[in-house]
Amino acid sequence: MKFIKSFFLTFVLIHLSNMLSGQVKNIGLPQIKNYKRTEYKGGTQNWNIDQDKNGNIYFANNSGLIQFDGSTWHKYSLPNGTAIRSVKIDSDGKIFVGGNDEFGYFNSDQKGVLRYHSLSKLIDKSTNKNINLIWRIHIYKGEVIFQSFTKVFFYKNNKLRHINAPNKFQFSFLVNNKLYFQDKVLGILEYKNQKLKPIEGSTVFNDKEIWSVFPLPNNKLLMATLEKGLFVSDGKSVTPWNTEANDFIKKNTSLGGCIIKNKFIVLNSVLNGFIVCDLNGKIIQHLNRQKGLQNNTILTSFVDNKNNLWLGLDNGITFINENSPFTFFDYSYNIGTVYSSVIFNQNLYVATNQGLFYHPWNKSFKDEPFNKVEGTIAQAWNVQVINNTLLCASNSGALVINNNKVSKILDTKGYFGFKAIPGHDNYIIGESYNGFSIFKNGPNGIEYVNQVEGFDETTNTFEIELDENYLWLKKDPYLYQMTLSSDLKRFDHIKKHTQISDKYKGIESLQYINRKIYFQAKNHFYRYSQEQESFFEDKKLSALFENIPVINTLIEDSNGNLWYSYNESLGVLLKNKNGSFTRNQAPFSNLTGNLVNNYISVNTIDPSNIFIGLTDGLTHYDSKIPNSFITKPKAFIESFSFPKDTILIGNLKTVSKEFRLPYSSNHVKFTFSSPTYENQENLLYSYKLEPFDESWRNWSTVAIKEYTNLREGSYIMKIRAKNSYGIISDISEVKFTISPPWYRHFLAYLLYFFLVIGAVYIISNRIQSKIRKNKYYETIEQRRLYLEKESKIRYEQHELEKEIEKLKNDKLQIKILAKDKELVNNSLQVVKKNKVLNGIIHKLKDIDTNILDDSTKFEFNKLHKSIVKEVNTDKSWKDLEKHIKNVHFDFLKRLKEKYPTISPRELDLSTYLLMNMSTKEIAEIMNISGGGVELARYRLRKKLGLNKKENLIGFLMSI
Template identity: 65%
Template sequence: MNLKKSYFYITFFTLFSITFFGQVKNTGLPDVRNYKRNEYKGGTQNWNIGQDSNGNLYFANNNGLLQFDGSSWRKYPLPNLTSVRCLKIEQSGKVYVGGYNEFGYFEPNEKGILSYTSLSKYVDKNKIKIIDFIWKIHSIDNQIVFQSFARAYIFKNGKLTILKAPKRFQFSFTVNNKLYFQDIEKGILEYHNGKLYALPNTTSLNNTEIWGMYALAPNKTLIITLEKGLFIYENNTIKPWNTDANTFVKKNNSLGGVIINNKFIVLNSVLDGIIICDFNGKIIQHINRKKGLQNNTVLTSFIDNKNNLWLGLDNGIAYVNENSPFTYFGFSYNLSTVYASVVYQGNLYVATNQGVFYHAWNNSFKEDVFKLVEGTTAQSWNVQIIGNELVCSNNRGALVINGGHVTRIIDSKGYFGFKKIPNHPDYFIGSNYDGFAIFQKTANGLVFKNQVAGFDKSSNSFELDNSYFWLKKDESIYKMALSDDLSHFSSIKKIDQLTSKFRSIGSLQKIRGRIYFQTHNHFYKYSEEQDLFYEDKNLTSLFKSIPIINALNEDSQSNLWYAYDESLGVLMKRNNKYINIVAPFSSLTGNLVSNYLSVNTIDSKNIFIGLTDGLAHYDSAVQNNFVTKPKAFIRSFSFPGDTIILGNNQKKTEKISIRYAANHVRFTFSSPTYENLENVEFSYQLKPFDDKWSNWSNISIKEYTNLREGDYTMNVKVRNSYGIQSDPSTLSFTVSPPWYRHFLAFICYFVLIIIAIYVVSNRIKMKIRKNKYYETIEQRRLYLEKESKIRQEQYDLEKEIEKLKNDKLQIKILAKDKELVNNSLQVVKKNKILNGIIHKLKEIDVEALDDSTKFQVSKLNKSIVKEVNTDKSWKDLEKHIKNVHFEFLKRLKEKYPTISPRELDLSTYLLMNMSTKEIAEIMNISTGGVELARYRLRKKLGLNKKENLIGFLMSI
């Protein structure tokens, strides 16, 4: 069953179940919403209420005229800033208003903003200096009548005529399209063709104020007075209307009222809110401050186009949802969170988180509150009729209730509820905080037998069939078998999923006597023979188009109530078929008790639903026009420097064009849907800016910034609290391009481009000629540069060749130096050897030798000494080294003046890459001495340990 079919069935059922609208219920209270002055930004008192053809509401307020479109409030003060005491809305859309010394009308101007036109300017101020308060406005016979105490001002065809009061007018009323005035001397007067005619026998009311006159029948009129009560004028006679309503008015005074659908009367009071009575004067409802109103003084009442009630209070405004199948028992009836309810022995019992409360079922609920059953002050989970007893499942135990008292405690453990055990007459099983217990129904009532052993988990969701005990705990179920003596569970099996397709288990319920297991809206039954779960296709098909449910109950009328996403729905059984009804229950969304779906169906007119803040009464036989399609309005279109108000009955707005500099636009949306305003949602799409409709949201404002130039169409639609969508409302507008993208700008651009092309082409020709001249000069310059470069390269090449020759020569010199050093070293070695020989010769004892030998030895020694002394190769070597490395030694001496000659020699040897051994031989010192000399040289040169000495010397 899809959603459209559901709405069709809802409409069909509500249209043909009964034959009248607006049934006022006498059970519970309707939903009341208060609007405080800080919400509507006006004065405290609201004297009159009206509604235009678009559904906008208007209030005659102390600070001016208030307008409410369901989303926002607007205030329109009178020119003299006085209080508005009355208003009247014509079909043309004009809103006529009256205040102190001022009357006229508001109508939308070309931008949709209500603009005021004064009619009091037609009054001759020389003759009438003070107009006084205008208290009533009437539209009759194509004329508008403004009534003050002294006179009436009649506006017709652009002219104003004055009707003077015989003595002094009180108020005036329209009854059956006839206009009546109350005069304090002449009584009630009928206005006809510009004259006043006294009604017979009405002067008896001259000493009181009449605040209302309503037709109860063609020749029967109800007259409402301020202090004297209610009267009936019939057959030219006046008599008191001796009813309950009259008693209330005499006690609390009345400021008029209003008729609901020609069946009920709303009576405003000064001291105690309002009452709603039928045409027999029987009070159906009484709503005052204790029952939800923010103020007990009701100045005016009004029935809107949805048959709901609006109240203008002495301080604030109130909305009463009378056109609803729901009424409520909340804090004003002493109820809190409700878990269960039942009717027993003429009382309605309600299990709450504070205990069990009761109220007489056959008495009116208008004034009385629910009373607490003594001894139940604790969390109460359930209240059930077992046998002839009323048993409460309470935190204190299983309690038996009779009247307003607990008469017996069956068991002191805390309990959730009880179920009858199949195949065991007079036996019940109860779910308690420690598991489950067995109870037996006896002649003395229900008695405790034993705690069932073997399982200590508990839940309020359990069922029994002929074979098994089934328990749902979390997202699993337990299949358990009770022993024959009911003392223990003989078998326990935990089941986490019914099929491989779905893992968790949503709910456990008994429908038509069979136990069903639900998961993701698929319903399964258990086959004991095959030990498996199989799907019930018929039941599953009923929930095909329904959101995933989390609880399901079958009531006494075989209706299936289900909970989903904190919302409620029902499959109403009609002629063996189920009709899915969802829309009426949207007002309960978010108020249902989690995991405790409580629906108590007494009959089709009395269904009680447990809520977190009380008890809801649902009458499925009450017609409600909730299925009507809502209307969406684009209420305002704003851009920098201007605002256009729409939906004020003005003429259709022409296509709007705005400057590119004002391309920051703002829209506000509204819908004259005043029921469950918090659940009214909007969706919008700005074409072609948005590709798709926006997500539904209760935000009624949308802004767009930096829109490009082009044509745009804003579409908006509304979805009311029952999920019904409106037709789109549209507004077209154009964003003009910036001056630099305007059509004329592009023409200018084209002309400028032509001129630019002409100028540029001429300049290019001149440039080409210049370029040819400069190109010749440049080529000459490049030729000279190239020639110069070649010469420079030739010179550099010659220098490089010369350097290479010098380097080659230097390499040869170094090689020769090395060779010379080697030769010198060989000489040094030779001299060293010769010196050694000389020393050896000196060691010979020549005295022992003969003369010949002695002579030869002496001769040999002299020749060797001569050879050693005459060898000048080393000095030549030193001289040669100093000549070759003269520049190096000069630079080293200039850079380090303190360096010694011997250190200069060492530096030269190191530069020549001589080894330590070679240096030691040349310098005639030990290798250790060389190392010490190297260390001293490094220190004098200022080198650290990581710097290479030879590399440093080569860099000088």
Template identity: 65%
Template sequence: MNYIELKKAVLGLLLCTSCLFSQVKNIGLPDIRNYKRSDYKGGTQNWNIDQDKYGNLYFANNNGLLQFDGSSWKKYTFPNSASVRSLKIDDSGKIYVGGYNEFGYFEADTKGKLQYFSLSKFVNKETVKLIDFIWKIHILDNEVIFQSFEKAYIYKDKQIKILNAPHRFQFSFLVGKHLYFQDIQLGIVEYKNNQLIPLKGSTLLNNTEIWGIFPMAHKKLLISTLSKGLYTYDEVTGISAWNSEANDFIKKNSSLGGASILKKFIVLNSVLDGMIICDLNGQIIQHINHKNGLQNNTVLASFIDNKKNLWLGLDNGIAFVNESSPFTYFDFSFDLSTVYASIIFDNKLYVATNRGVFYHSWNKTIKENAFTLVEGTTGQAWNLQVINGQLLCAHNRGALIIKGGTVQKSIDNNGYFGFKELPNHPNYIIGSNYNGFSVFEKTTKGWEFKNKIKGFEKSANTFEIDKDNLWLKKDNLLYKMDLSDDLKSFKVIKTYSHLSSKSEGIGSIQRFNQNIYFQTKNAFFKYSQEQDLFYEDKTITALFKNVPPISTVTQDTLGNLWYVFNESLGVFIKDRYGNYKNSIATFSNLTGNIVNNYLSINTVDSANIFIGLTDGLAHYNSDLLKSYITKPKVFIRSFSFSSDTITQGNGKIENMGFKIPYTSNLVRFTFSTPTYENVENVQFSYQLKGFDEKWSPWSTLSLKEYTNLREGDYEMNLKSKNSYGIQSDVNSITFTVSPPWYRHFLMYLLYITAIIGAVYLIRKRIKIKIRKNKYYETIEQRRIYLEKESIIRQEQHHLEKEIEKLKNDKLQIKILTKDKELVNNSLQVVKKNKILNGIIHKLKDINTESFDDSTKFQFNKLNKSITKEVNADKSWKDLEKHIKNVHFDFLKRLKEKYPTISPRELDLSTYLLMNMSTKEIAEIMNISNGGVELARYRLRKKLELNKKENLTGFLMSI
């Protein structure tokens, strides 16, 4: 590399470095976040701002000292004064504060809690009757200077030294290593070696208040006054007015100080119109006021934090201005609404919105002035395209040609969505409209309407054209349309509902890398005209493999692939080697604001990328991204247990291995990460080792509780992830949950001792018992022998009784058998007597008068013989006797169960048990059939049977 090339490379590197570290953008407005009193629970006015080394921000507020860690606000007050007017934080973390008649410092104790230590008590109250307000605090050469109007109180080596004002101080300012005071008569004086040295010619400003002094190049100072504007000072020329755009603004709106950004820009607060940021030439780069997002126009304090972002203390509230972000915005304050497309043409930035087409001059600087409406474009504008040197607008009113900020002409009155150039037809373009497609021809007068294409009448807003076909996606179908040679009709229209057998539906059509791709479920296909089929592009599909389901893809002028998923935006950034790197987290703050189905990406160059949003236009400078994204810090902000709290992030806390009693085994953690950009997208993940097996999912919640923890050692690990996907290092804290008293180590020793003692006693008792057992064993064996002998005798006696019983039972069975036989025989005799009685009755019916004497005698003799046989038969009494013998057990059980039953009813029960018929029972009991039924009814009633129960079955169950 020769000298000239090396010089160019170094110059390019310096320019690039300058660009990277000059974060203030002059295009659009940065993101502004307002914090109201209801957010921070404090007073209205915020007089001063500072930040500690852990990233926490502090505000001197009317109601006390406010602390903000990105997640929560805390308020600390003076013991005798609520208002804090000044603050300054030293390297050790002490927060010096001053208010009315009080000054001192807050410092974290061993548990991280901020405690206040008063220094004003060291002031001799006899010599100083009134301290008054402490307006400024400075740290210089190990001295802390607290400045009021009458005096400055210098704290060093735990002693207070008083510096009296020559006449009366106004305010004081620390510029580098130089401390300046404004005295109402001497002008600006510099504090050196415990003396106040006036600056030459500074008395010129005695009749106005100085609110800010800032460093400039060549050892110059910029002086900001309340009512006279801006002045510069150097040792040679003294004080002179700073003729600049910034000075005009301050003269008009009055200054309340400001801040310096990287010695390249100056923030100037105003009383009436917010604040401005100007460069060192006085040119205004940004102007932020109530109109474009600030909640209050009076800015009392400004502060540049460690990420080079801007904080504003307002007369009512606090504001965060994300100056270091690569994003700025054009919103309602620029008269923009939903943006569907943007383009730069003829050194103007044109924007298509739902309200019309707007434009702004383009010189890579767009500040607060609004965009201008292109006359004749009021209404819905869908697209803007430059084709063959002409700007075409696809509008609800038709196809419009715009030039010089006006509509030059309308080439068709039908509503249009967009235009495409026709391959192999350089003088023709096709426009998609509300009723299909039309052809436009380039003539000597520019683009002119040629004809409507017949054969398709539906509205079409998503289409592409290759050399063979026009492709359209509509209603989840893909249309392939073959255009006729004369461009007047579609010869063939074919539809597809899927691209392959494995996939259904059509996701999107897009053109990139000179090819048309058809996408469904993140799989990308090309079309083969020769084979009439879709085939997958494995390379592009693999590129989107780990991306959530996408809906739209577009390629910008740099070859980057932008895509939309779940109302979020991502991009595959193409490097010079043709490789792609995915970036999603960078655009997380745009989630929910992307216009669905109308992704608008206008890439002018890497530093100027415009993105259409639902509420305006975003400007993205990708060159600033590397310097903007840094690794966040994370803190376990508070660790609460047993009515005690450990706070991290206020100072260094010794991780002492905190012990928690088991009775209070509930622990509570709150998290913080001092990151203030897109705080709603900051996420946390945690793991309690000893309880959680793995890390928790990422969540925006900054609080976690654990209850009923068992005894043991635990380690709480925490990490955070900012809105750009950058993870912090792990922050951890260890603690131990003590066991309950009955599971304490000493109790286990006691348990072991008790067990050993019990084992010893038991063993000793066992030995004694064994000896006793041996003595009793012999006696027991003798007793067992005698018992066995006695048992054998008892069993022998029992067997003899059993044998005798068996003999008696056998005899009884024989008797019962005989009785049953007698019963049967008796029943036969009873039946015989019944027959004989029947014969007797029949003989009585025979008329014997017609018989001769001999026959008559024989007849009477026969009759008497039969009657004698019947009357002399005692079979019935034998029958009753035998029946009772046979059914003795049954009758006994029945009588025991129903003591009131009569003998007659016992007989009836026996007959019924023998299954005799009513007629047989009537004959045996010598009663009528009705009498038997009546006897049965009475028996059922005495046995307490209902109508459904069977009498005979019941008797058999007894």
């Protein structure tokens, strides 16, 4: 192991010195983002690139000027519709462009819309006929210089002058604040004092087409030609630049390039992508289509304000995140999901889902992919060095790796990993799919010994206490505390823990730190006391994670740094020399979502070489690279629109104007942008419309927001952006006012005021008038009511008098009826009396008067006559009938109305029956026999429709 460390340190010092002194790394691939023409809606070829102060990127494209603000692509065309071959932006934000027989600039109008202003119109017609293609634009000493094959135009203070090419120009170059032109006959010309002066010895390039010139140390210049390679000029002589870079260019043809921080040179090629070399010509990086580019022909390259690289391709646009400490090994290096990595015998070994792979550590990583270890075809979960032996835990078993192939299969069961057993030299415990196994390192190497009995569950995380004979195993939601027997054949004791603290439920992770086992719950770390048989908190370690999100994995690397994962993200506490720790979390936010859950792999070889396993490969992290790549983003309101107009704000330097919208346009729409090009998928926006929104909206990747039916008033739309590192931009805002509708305008309210005053006046007069009328009508009404009341009283008095009269009549009638009833009774008495008298008469007739003396006979006859006279002169019967009819007049009337066919005799019979007279009395009154009464009753019942069961008298009483 000491040999490996010393070798590695030597390798770092010799081979990675360039990487330590700059940003371009020679190991792995930088993050690459390709943009196809279907995204930017332009032509295939992109000839030139520049960037404005806001960070927007501009491309000279076959179909016009392409603008990209990080969220949206915009295209602007020249009036003649030709391709744009060059673009340059000055300090005022003017975007100068050149095409075929046309050049000028785009500038923002008051609304932020880019408008084109032609400068070619300033030259006379004869010169205008032969402008040709504007290939290069430079800003030099306050002038804007447009260079074509035939002329050079100089623009300043809205004036234009030109110089004709002595013969024919090729290209021009601005290097070290000097302007050069290549002429086909005179060689390289330097522009001084408004004149072109040939450089001595530069005619050697007459048969060469120079595309770029780069500054080198000691005032030397590097010339990149199309087909002849690279040359160095010291001002007196020109020599080939015999380097790796020159060999590449001569083989693949050069289309120029650019320089990064005056330390690295980017060289574009026609056939094989591009290379990045140092100032000594050593190739640091080579990217082509096989390594992620969408095209191998690089027409132009540009370094933006964050030292990242943009490529204009023959078909498309590519962004390369060079200014990052992360590079990646992906499918182009033959590796997939990475679970573990380790360096052993000068090779970097990587355990992946496709097997175990390796790459020589002392060779360049630029072009060579990883090779598969022979014999590993299944999923490899772990690769470890134990007792100077390389072990691979894979789906196909426990494997010993030697000379980059499987030399021995220790066990055919699937394994997750291995650990050395404390207190048992040369013994190793392996975690398999169904428990644990024991291995021993003997004379013949590592050998399988036995399966440990007593536990056959599976897990992929376990640690062993170094100073105690415990094997701790976390298997959600339990923690197992197991004691191995002295012969390592079984577990003598197994105890299951459901929690390690009464205060914090659950067990988040199990980790091995500083040669001790720690148990973590909610970022509180505990150790186990064998004497107390309980867990106690290590408050010092817990304090380190006080302001960190709840972690699920913690790994201590070889330098004592603590790597932790949380919410599919990664962070690290870097250990300082004094034992304290420094938190570093922001750089790793770009890895969020790409880490392998439950298999976090961090392999720290040294601060400059840290390997982290990902779901789609392996990333290399150089912690020595400063965090200058983490900058505060900028946020812009890219557009502000409403139904009748659109205001593009992203192109304006400042937005101080307050916009006024009519009420009919109270449906507004905002789009946001942030010229942040690395990890754009993790760029978030938050916005707030004051006073409509009470608080900032949640962070979201959506870069658009609409508001509908806003009320009139003043509003401020505020927007901020947060990049993938968690850095929040300053607030960008736009102010606008929505005018009220005409019916809520100030003049309308003034009109409403006067209308209300007038209405109050009119209504007041009408109310007073109505009050007067109401008083008049009230008087009339009172008079009417008085008269009505008086009339009512009179009417009631009259009715009362009538009622009294009626009562009197009723009383008289009652008296009459009473008298009639009395008379009826008297008449009946008389009838009875007459009957008695008739009886007496009949008895007197039976007396023989002959036996009487004359005086007695005379008196007898006198008596007889007197009785007969009394009977014959008595009219009581007629009076009786009259009185009976008077008393029962109403009854007889109702009976007659109900039964019209009833006879008078039957009416009389009904009256007698109603009076409850007996048959005998009826017979006497009606002067009929008793049988005649019964016959009359029968006929009456029949006429009245009564059956035998119905009572006749009751029926008559009901009428």
